[in-house]
Amino acid sequence: MEAYILEQNGGVENLKKTTIGTPVPKAGEVLIKTRAIGINPIDVQVRASKDMLGMITGGHLPDRVIPGWDVAGTIEQTGDGVTAFNTGDEVYGLLNMPGLGSTYSNYVIANIDQIALKPENLDFTAAGATPMAALTAWQAVVTLANIRKGEKVLIHAASGGVGHFAVQFAKVRGAYVIGTASAKNEAFVRSLGVDEFLDYTAGSFEEKVNDLDVVIDTINSVEHIIRSISVIKRGGKLIYLQPHFADALSSKLEETGIKGFGVFVNSSAPILNEISTLIKAGKVTPQITKVFSFDQLPEAQTMMESGRAVGKIAVEIQ
Ligand SMILES: NC(=O)c1ccc[n+]([C@@H]2O[C@H](COP(=O)([O-])OP(=O)(O)OC[C@H]3O[C@@H](n4cnc5c(N)ncnc54)[C@H](OP(=O)(O)O)[C@@H]3O)[C@@H](O)[C@H]2O)c1
Known part of the structure; x- marks a missing residue:
């Protein structure tokens, strides 16, 4: 199979496309023929930083690091005891988070507890770019904030991968949603259904909103x-996506009487199935704004690294 190996931490030039043996699924696993993958900020962080790579692998570094967590594809082979999925099923998932998902490859092993059938109304490209951002947004909006009808919610970077799903989930739950981004992304953010748009480059958000839930x-x-x-x-509640900031935030949260929750996304088929239900019903739609080929994967990482991505970036594999 063809896979990108991270030879050492550093720039995108350290991602080397290589031919290696195709793995065989064990009990409870399937082999997925990859059709598309999503690129996420953690891909860039793990490529660039040895500390991040160590953190995500719990210090157990394999001999060969194949990055990537998001995938959509077709089941090529099932391991012993797998009855929930069959060869040929079209699936998607966030693989082995925390750990290494190894989806930068045209074949990848997945645990069946971490994949779901791909919604029929999504193509592989959109499905491949969905899991990590959508699962993160779900954990923020539903699991931790438990956002309810009528609550007033501010979502920063509403134009980004996580933010664009968070806006849609919060609207499904009946919240009043304010989204931030720069002016060039106003139309995109409004198209997601926000009630108010704030351009963070045109004055500080503190001057425009207060008393939020x-x-x-x-x-x-x-x-x-x-x-x-x-x-x-x-x-009220603060949900933040950098859980390592917990210590730095604790005294401010205590002083102000606000509950703070750091998100750390996990692979989860049950939550992905709930997200699929909303996608199939047309209530939530992933927005893919840039698609790269497998050979262009390093360019996709460079774009993600710019911090200016809108919606999701996908890489088509075959
Ligand atoms: N803890 C976890 O489990 C977890 C999981 C997933 C992601 N994350 C983290 O969550 C963060 C967001 O991830 P993502 O995938 O959504 O990133 P992303 O797609 O790269 O976000 C890019 C967007 O952020 C907007 N933006 C940048 N600075 C902004 C600001 N100051 N105010 C408002 N908008 C701003 C940009 O819009 P403009 O160009 O208009 O500025 C751009 O559209 C990353 O730091 C990622 O590492 C954490």
Whole structure:
């Protein structure tokens, strides 16, 4: 099979496309013939930083690191005891998070507890780019914030991979949603159904909103998250996507009487099936704004690294 191996941490040039043996599924596993994958910020962080690679693998580094977690494809082979899926089934999933998913490959092994049947109304490209961002947004909006009808919610980077799903989930739950991005992404964010759009480059959001029930802060900055705390009402909730900021935020949260929750996304077929139900009903739609070929995968990572991606970036494999 063809796979990108991360030879050492550093720039995209360290991702080397190589031919290696195709793995065989064990009991409870399937072999997926990959059709498309999604690119996520963690892909870039793990490529660039040895610490991030060590963190995600729990310090157990395999001899060969194949990056990537998002996948959509067709089941090629089933392992012993697998009855939930058959050869030829079209599936998608976030594989082995935390750990290495190894989806930068034209074949990949998946545990059956981590995949779901692909919604028929999504093509492989859209399905492959969905799992990590959608599961993260679900854990933020549903599992941790438990957003309810009528609640006033601010979602930062509503134009990004996680943000664009979070807006749609929060609207499904009946919230009043305010989304931030820069002006060039206003039409995109409004198309997701926000009630208000805030251009974060045209003045600080603290001057425009306050007394919120929930803020979902996707920005990788303690200072930004502390600014978010200042617009949440006492007893409200802050959801942040950098769980390692917990210590830095704890005294501010205590002082203001706000509950803080850090998200750490996990692979989960049950949650992915709930997301599939919303996608099949047309209530949630992944927005794929840029598609690369397998040979262009390093370019896809460079685009993700820019921090300017809109919706999701996908790589088509075969
Ligand atoms: N803890 C977890 O389990 C977990 C899981 C997934 C992701 N994450 C983290 O969550 C973050 C977001 O992930 P993502 O996939 O959504 O990223 P993304 O798709 O790369 O986000 C890009 C978007 O962010 C917007 N943006 C950048 N700075 C902004 C700001 N200051 N205010 C408002 N919008 C801003 C950009 O819009 P403009 O161009 O208009 O600025 C762009 O559209 C990343 O840091 C990622 O590492 C954590």
